[in-house]
Amino acid sequence: MSLLSIFDVSGSAMSAETVRLNTTASNLANAQSVTSNFADTYRARHPVFATHGVAGGDGDAGSLDENDQGRGVKVLGIVQSNAPLQMRYEPDHPLANKDRYVAYPNVNVVQEMADMISATRAFQMNVEVLNSAKNLAERVLTLGQ
Numbered sequence: 424m425s426l427l428s429i430f431d432v433s434g435s436a437m438s439a440e441t442v443r444l445n446t447t448a449s450n451l452a453n454a455q456s457v458t459s460n461f462a463d464t465y466r467a468r469h470p471v472f473a474t475h476g477v478a479g480g481d482g483d484a485g486s487l488d489e490n491d492q493g494r495g496v497k498v499l500g501i502v503q504s505n506a507p508l509q510m511r512y513e514p515d516h517p518l519a520n521k522d523r524y525v526a527y528p529n530v531n532v533v534q535e536m537a538d539m540i541s542a543t544r545a546f547q548m549n550v551e552v553l554n555s556a557k558n559l560a561e562r563v564l565t566l567g568q
Contacts, residue, residue: 429556433549435495443542454530459518465528467504
């Protein structure tokens with residue numbers, strides 16, 4: 424792994440963590456939203472990550488060989504949670520069903536906050552990796568002086 428590929432690896436990780444932060448923010452923003460149609464009720468979303476090779480000499484970012492394994496992060500997609508909706512008994516709510524229950528999203532606020540903290544820390548660590556790599560590259564340039 425060359426010194427310059429560190430920038431690609433950290434950059435891909437920072438992009439993935441940005442997707443994770445945006446998804447978590449969306450989940451938190453919709454945690455208390457309800458609709459009159461239970462099928463339209465918001466469901467928590469989570470990104471799915473995978474490792475991939477960073478584009479090297481052959482330019483194929485999807486190929487992995489023994490030298491490329493785990494050299495970056497890509498977002499495979501964002502999936503909806505299949506956990507059941509939170510049914511709350513609220514007889515006076517205008518969107519309650521015939522049994523007087525309202526369906527709230529299946530967002531676990533505590534889990535989402537933990538995910539947000541984790542994503543923020545991972546992003547910060549990758550910024551530190553980039554700063555360290557930059558400092559190393561600067562020192563390499565000054566070796567010949």
